Every structure is written in structure tokens, then in C-alpha cells.
Amino acid sequence: MRAVLFPTRRRIIRCVVRGSDRALNKLGQPNEDSAAEIKTALEEASADATWPVSFFDGGSKLQPTVGMVHASDVPPVTRVLLGNWDGYLRFYDDSVSSDDGEPFSNHVVYGPMLLGKSGAHEGMITELIGVPAEGSGDVDWELKVGKTIERAKNATAFTSGTWREGINRTIRTRARGYAWYLKLKGKGGAPWAMERITAGLQTSGRQQYA
Structure with missing residues (x-):
């Protein structure tokens, strides 16, 4: 059918x-x-x-x-x-925030993204700023880094937190590696949307042996 x-x-x-x-x-x-x-x-x-x-x-x-x-x-x-x-x-x-009373489970993963100026370099995330859209629900986030794309994907979170509607405080991470992922997840089934995410990147040197 x-x-x-x-x-x-x-x-x-x-x-x-x-x-x-x-x-x-x-x-x-x-x-x-x-x-x-x-x-x-x-x-x-x-x-x-x-x-x-x-x-x-x-x-x-x-x-x-x-x-x-x-x-x-x-x-x-x-x-x-x-x-x-x-x-x-x-x-x-x-317009609803639950399915028959059960909150929606949802997440978005950005990545893999390289940290260095080229595929031969490593880098560092110096800062991270999240700005959920006006009227958005809270957004949980977690940052993962690794010396390879695969290691970054399977890594535990380097740091994590919650962004609330509007401009949030700058996160000073200093997370170093070759690649990074950023996972966003809604809280309690409330609708959410991101206006922008700003990351400060700095090349730290040639890629090292994993």
C-alpha cells in the first residue's frame, strides 16, 4: 500500500x-x-x-x-x-509540545567540522556563543572534539550546557583537536529554534599522530 x-x-x-x-x-x-x-x-x-x-x-x-x-x-x-x-x-x-502526553524527543547534530585552517592542521575552539530564537524553548548542547573525525564522533562531551532564549554568555572552551561536533537537543518537548551559533576557532598546529 x-x-x-x-x-x-x-x-x-x-x-x-x-x-x-x-x-x-x-x-x-x-x-x-x-x-x-x-x-x-x-x-x-x-x-x-x-x-x-x-x-x-x-x-x-x-x-x-x-x-x-x-x-x-x-x-x-x-x-x-x-x-x-x-x-x-x-x-x-x-503548536503542540507532546504526543499523547509524551514529550517529543529530538536532537540535531552539526558536524563533522574541522578545527584547523586546512585538513592538515589541528585547531582550538576558543569560544562558543548560542542564541536561541525569540520564543524558543531551552536548548541543551554538548561539544565533542577528537584527533580524528571518527574519534570526535564517538567521544564523550568535552563540555555541555543549556542555552536559553536570546543571547547567552560566551563559553570559553579551549577544546583542542582535529574535528568537532555540536549536538543540540530540545528540553521537555518545547518547540525550539536557533537564531545563530558563533564559534571562535584558532589553528594550533599541524595534525598530530592519533
């Missing part, structure tokens, strides 16, 4: 539902061992990008089985409705 649905007032969101008979038992219910075969994706048409989205909750009850576009006489009310295995109808709403 394949269905592509999108509300005309939100051109960037498309809901794509895929599944197969192998994902169902004799009663037409989802098999827990094949729940992965039922997939949903969100597509941003303007960026030509697609993100897989999972609604698996251990029993696959939140997975959508059918969808439709509810065309209301009032344009703002027109939306895509999804029928789920638990018998409820749901729709996307970017």
Missing part, C-alpha cells in the same frame, strides 16, 4: 504511508516482528528532502493504517488525518 497525502495550505509536509501484507497477521493486525515494514515519512518539497518517521511503540498501535485529506470550508482547518491501529484519528499540529 502506498499513499501520498498533503494539505494544500502546508506545501512542505507530505505524509507517505507504506506497508505490506507480511506486516499483518490473520486478524489484520500488525505483527510486532514485522512492524518495521510499516513506515512513514515526512517530505519537505521545497528542500527536496525526506525524513523517515517511526510511530512504533512496542505494539505498533500508533502506526497509521489509512489517511485522508479533510477539505474543510475553512482553509486553516484543512489537514491530513491519519487513522491509527489503536482506533484513533490523529493529525499533525506544529
Whole structure:
């Protein structure tokens, strides 16, 4: 089964539902061992990008089985409705901070980014400034560095903290290495957005043997 649905007032969101008979038992219910075969994706048409989205909750009850576009006489009310295995109808709403009372878990990872002036040099992060957008929720952040890209990715956080709405205090890190990653994570399911992140970098020398 394949269905592509999108509300005309939100051109960037498309809901794509895929599944197969192998994902169902004799009663037409989802098999827990094949729940992965039922997939949903969100597509941003303007960026030509697609993100897989999972609604698996251990029993696959939140997975959508059918969808439709509810065309209301009032344009703002027109939306895509999804029928789920638990018998409820749901729709996307970017103003909520939880999913059936459960806070959203979300994060963004920037990287890998090189610290030196070229791929042959190491460097140092001298300062880090985070500015969440006006009205944004709190944003947890953590900085990871390493002498190689792989080591930076798998490293424990060199330092971490929380940014709040507006301009925050400058973080003096002096974290040295070859590459770095910056992970951002929302708190408590509150919507968040970053206005900008500023990092001060300084080349410290040629790359050393790992």
C-alpha cells in the first residue's frame, strides 16, 4: 500500500504511508516482528528532502493504517488525518509540545567540522556563543572534539550546557583537536529554534599522530 497525502495550505509536509501484507497477521493486525515494514515519512518539497518517521511503540498501535485529506470550508482547518491501529484519528499540529502526553524527543547534530585552517592542521575552539530564537524553548548542547573525525564522533562531551532564549554568555572552551561536533537537543518537548551559533576557532598546529 502506498499513499501520498498533503494539505494544500502546508506545501512542505507530505505524509507517505507504506506497508505490506507480511506486516499483518490473520486478524489484520500488525505483527510486532514485522512492524518495521510499516513506515512513514515526512517530505519537505521545497528542500527536496525526506525524513523517515517511526510511530512504533512496542505494539505498533500508533502506526497509521489509512489517511485522508479533510477539505474543510475553512482553509486553516484543512489537514491530513491519519487513522491509527489503536482506533484513533490523529493529525499533525506544529503548536503542540507532546504526543499523547509524551514529550517529543529530538536532537540535531552539526558536524563533522574541522578545527584547523586546512585538513592538515589541528585547531582550538576558543569560544562558543548560542542564541536561541525569540520564543524558543531551552536548548541543551554538548561539544565533542577528537584527533580524528571518527574519534570526535564517538567521544564523550568535552563540555555541555543549556542555552536559553536570546543571547547567552560566551563559553570559553579551549577544546583542542582535529574535528568537532555540536549536538543540540530540545528540553521537555518545547518547540525550539536557533537564531545563530558563533564559534571562535584558532589553528594550533599541524595534525598530530592519533
